[in-house]
Protein backbone atom coordinates (compact mmCIF):
# COMPACT_ATOMS: atom_id res chain seq x y z
CA UNK A 1 0.00 0.00 0.00
CA UNK A 2 1.29 3.45 -0.98
CA UNK A 3 0.16 5.70 1.80
CA UNK A 4 1.57 3.92 4.82
CA UNK A 5 3.54 5.66 7.50
CA UNK A 6 0.79 8.22 7.81
CA UNK A 7 -0.69 7.91 11.29
CA UNK A 8 -4.05 9.07 9.95
CA UNK A 9 -4.10 6.33 7.34
CA UNK A 10 -7.77 5.47 7.25
CA UNK A 11 -7.14 2.17 5.48
CA UNK A 12 -5.42 0.53 8.45
CA UNK A 13 -7.37 -0.66 11.47
CA UNK A 14 -5.89 -2.12 14.64
CA UNK A 15 -7.55 -4.75 16.76
CA UNK A 16 -6.25 -6.77 19.69
CA UNK A 17 -5.93 -10.53 19.29
CA UNK A 18 -8.29 -11.02 22.23
CA UNK A 19 -10.98 -8.88 20.62
CA UNK A 20 -10.45 -10.58 17.27
CA UNK A 21 -11.02 -13.96 18.97
CA UNK A 22 -14.10 -12.65 20.77
CA UNK A 23 -15.65 -11.56 17.46
CA UNK A 24 -14.79 -14.88 15.79
CA UNK A 25 -16.34 -16.86 18.66
CA UNK A 26 -19.50 -14.81 18.46
CA UNK A 27 -19.80 -15.17 14.68
CA UNK A 28 -19.19 -18.93 14.82
CA UNK A 29 -21.73 -19.39 17.62
CA UNK A 30 -24.42 -17.49 15.71
CA UNK A 31 -24.13 -19.56 12.53
CA UNK A 32 -26.35 -20.15 10.54
CA UNK A 33 -27.65 -16.75 11.57
CA UNK A 34 -25.89 -13.42 11.18
CA UNK A 35 -24.36 -11.94 14.31
CA UNK A 36 -24.14 -8.17 14.59
CA UNK A 37 -22.92 -5.38 16.81
CA UNK A 38 -20.93 -2.18 17.10
CA UNK A 39 -17.22 -1.31 17.06
CA UNK A 40 -16.04 1.19 19.68
CA UNK A 41 -12.82 3.22 19.77
CA UNK A 42 -11.50 6.09 21.85
CA UNK A 43 -11.79 9.56 20.34
CA UNK A 44 -7.98 9.83 20.36
CA UNK A 45 -7.40 6.60 18.41
CA UNK A 46 -10.39 6.01 16.13
CA UNK A 47 -8.53 3.37 14.11
CA UNK A 48 -7.85 1.20 17.19
CA UNK A 49 -10.91 -0.87 18.02
CA UNK A 50 -11.12 -0.83 21.81
CA UNK A 51 -14.18 -2.96 22.41
CA UNK A 52 -17.29 -4.33 20.75
CA UNK A 53 -20.93 -4.22 21.73
CA UNK A 54 -22.72 -7.36 20.51
CA UNK A 55 -26.37 -6.76 19.65
CA UNK A 56 -29.43 -8.89 19.12
CA UNK A 57 -30.15 -9.40 15.43
CA UNK A 58 -33.81 -8.42 15.20
CA UNK A 59 -34.14 -8.99 11.43
CA UNK A 60 -37.12 -11.15 10.49
CA UNK A 61 -34.78 -13.31 8.41
CA UNK A 62 -31.59 -13.40 10.50
CA UNK A 63 -30.05 -16.06 8.24
CA UNK A 64 -30.11 -13.59 5.36
CA UNK A 65 -29.61 -10.16 6.87
CA UNK A 66 -29.14 -8.27 10.09
CA UNK A 67 -30.70 -5.45 11.97
CA UNK A 68 -29.11 -4.20 15.16
CA UNK A 69 -31.54 -3.98 18.08
CA UNK A 70 -32.41 -0.23 18.16
CA UNK A 71 -32.29 -0.23 21.96
CA UNK A 72 -28.63 -1.29 21.78
CA UNK A 73 -27.97 1.58 19.37
CA UNK A 74 -29.58 4.12 21.69
CA UNK A 75 -27.84 2.75 24.80
CA UNK A 76 -24.43 2.52 23.14
CA UNK A 77 -24.46 5.98 21.56
CA UNK A 78 -25.51 7.39 24.93
CA UNK A 79 -22.81 5.47 26.82
CA UNK A 80 -19.88 6.42 24.58
CA UNK A 81 -20.61 10.13 24.86
CA UNK A 82 -19.73 10.12 28.53
CA UNK A 83 -16.59 8.01 28.06
CA UNK A 84 -14.60 9.90 25.42
CA UNK A 85 -15.32 7.07 22.99
CA UNK A 86 -17.03 6.85 19.62
CA UNK A 87 -19.00 4.26 17.68
CA UNK A 88 -16.63 3.91 14.72
CA UNK A 89 -18.25 1.01 12.95
CA UNK A 90 -20.46 -2.03 12.95
CA UNK A 91 -19.90 -5.73 12.39
CA UNK A 92 -21.98 -8.61 11.10
CA UNK A 93 -21.37 -12.08 9.79
CA UNK A 94 -22.16 -13.66 6.43
CA UNK A 95 -23.20 -17.27 7.12
CA UNK A 96 -22.92 -18.02 3.38
CA UNK A 97 -19.13 -17.63 3.60
CA UNK A 98 -18.91 -14.53 1.41
CA UNK A 99 -16.59 -11.88 2.86
CA UNK A 100 -17.59 -9.17 0.38
CA UNK A 101 -20.21 -6.53 1.28
CA UNK A 102 -23.61 -7.30 -0.21
CA UNK A 103 -25.70 -4.91 -2.28
CA UNK A 104 -27.83 -4.39 0.82
CA UNK A 105 -24.74 -3.53 2.88
CA UNK A 106 -23.73 -0.92 0.32
CA UNK A 107 -27.22 0.59 0.33
CA UNK A 108 -27.15 0.82 4.11
CA UNK A 109 -23.69 2.36 4.38
CA UNK A 110 -25.00 5.88 4.82
CA UNK A 111 -22.28 7.24 7.11
CA UNK A 112 -19.07 8.32 5.38
CA UNK A 113 -16.02 6.90 7.13
CA UNK A 114 -17.96 4.28 9.11
CA UNK A 115 -16.23 0.91 9.42
CA UNK A 116 -17.98 -2.25 8.29
CA UNK A 117 -16.49 -5.48 9.56
CA UNK A 118 -17.78 -8.58 7.80
CA UNK A 119 -17.01 -12.02 9.20
CA UNK A 120 -17.47 -14.82 6.67
CA UNK A 121 -18.65 -18.02 8.34
CA UNK A 122 -19.80 -21.51 7.45
CA UNK A 123 -20.65 -24.56 9.54
CA UNK A 124 -16.97 -25.12 10.32
CA UNK A 125 -16.54 -21.65 11.84
CA UNK A 126 -14.91 -18.41 10.69
CA UNK A 127 -13.42 -18.36 7.19
CA UNK A 128 -12.38 -14.75 6.71
CA UNK A 129 -12.38 -11.29 8.19
CA UNK A 130 -13.14 -8.33 5.93
CA UNK A 131 -12.81 -4.75 7.19
CA UNK A 132 -14.20 -1.98 4.98
CA UNK A 133 -14.64 1.76 5.32
CA UNK A 134 -17.71 3.34 3.76
CA UNK A 135 -16.77 6.10 1.34
CA UNK A 136 -19.06 8.70 -0.15
CA UNK A 137 -17.75 10.61 -3.10
CA UNK A 138 -19.36 14.02 -3.08
CA UNK A 139 -21.23 15.29 -6.16
CA UNK A 140 -18.75 18.18 -6.58
CA UNK A 141 -15.95 15.75 -7.35
CA UNK A 142 -17.91 14.02 -10.04
CA UNK A 143 -19.49 16.99 -11.78
CA UNK A 144 -22.79 17.35 -10.00
CA UNK A 145 -23.93 13.76 -10.24
CA UNK A 146 -25.34 11.73 -7.41
CA UNK A 147 -23.19 10.76 -4.45
CA UNK A 148 -21.35 7.54 -5.09
CA UNK A 149 -21.01 5.05 -2.25
CA UNK A 150 -18.37 2.39 -2.09
CA UNK A 151 -16.39 0.36 0.42
CA UNK A 152 -12.66 0.68 0.75
CA UNK A 153 -11.01 -2.49 2.00
CA UNK A 154 -8.88 -1.91 5.09
CA UNK A 155 -5.86 -3.75 6.34
CA UNK A 156 -6.42 -5.22 9.81
CA UNK A 157 -3.41 -5.36 12.08
CA UNK A 158 -3.71 -7.63 15.08
CA UNK A 159 -1.81 -6.63 18.15
CA UNK A 160 -1.21 -8.24 21.52
CA UNK A 161 -2.91 -5.29 23.20
CA UNK A 162 -5.51 -2.86 21.86
Ligand SMILES: [Zn+2]
Pocket residue numbers: 092093094101102105118
Ligand atom coordinates in the same frame (compact mmCIF):
# COMPACT_ATOMS: atom_id res chain seq x y z
ZN1 LIG B 1 -23.78 -8.13 4.88
